[in-house]
Amino acid sequence: MDTKSINWKLYKYIKNEHSPGGSGVDLSTAKVMLISSAGAYLPTKDKPFNASNLLGDYSIRTFPSSTKSLDLDYAHNHYDQTAVRKDMQVLLPLEHLKALVQKDVIGAFSDIVISFMGYQPWVGKVIKKTIPAILETVKHAGVDAVFLVPS
Numbered sequence: 539m540d541t542k543s544i545n546w547k548l549y550k551y552i553k554n555e556h557s558p559g560g561s562g563v564d565l566s567t568a569k570v571m572l573i574s575s576a577g578a579y580l581p582t583k584d585k586p587f588n589a590s591n592l593l594g595d596y597s598i599r600t601f602p603s604s605t606k607s608l609d610l611d612y613a614h615n616h617y618d619q620t621a622v623r624k625d626m627q628v629l630l631p632l633e634h635l636k637a638l639v640q641k642d643v644i645g646a647f648s649d650i651v652i653s654f655m656g657y658q659p660w661v662g663k664v665i666k667k668t669i670p671a672i673l674e675t676v677k678h679a680g681v682d683a684v685f686l687v688p689s
Contacts, residue, residue: 549660559597569645569681570647572651573653573672574686579613580601582600588613599647602649602651603651605651614689616689630687
């Protein structure tokens with residue numbers, strides 16, 4: 539993508555004035571969910587993210603944590619997908635997290651994975667659309683912690 543041709547004035551920026559914090563979580567007893575910005579989705583269930591939109595796509599997709607790599611596709615124009623298409627564990631480490639459950643490092647692993655397209659330049663929309671959708675899914679799943687794996 540030729541960034542010289544992008545009208546950067548289209549992007550609205552927000553200055554972060556506060557840094558949220560909270561108490562820690564004992565992962566050995568926690569139910570954990572994976573969240574990835576890889577733009578992964580199930581083509582049999584969902585439409586792809588709008589990867590060509592210069593202002594980003596602020597929606598989320600969910601899929602079962604039992605999903606096989608060949609069942610997923612990726613809609614994200616802002617990273618090289620060669621590695622994730624060869625081995626999804628680089629951006630969706632489902633098998634690694636399940637192994638940590640078997641070793642009692644993590645208490646349990648959520649049945650649901652959240653994915654979004656990480657190219658989201660309009661922070662206001664992230665705050666008003668993406669984050670509330672993620673929080674609703676996380677709360678409904680009853681998890682104690684999440685692992686965010688960026689693309």
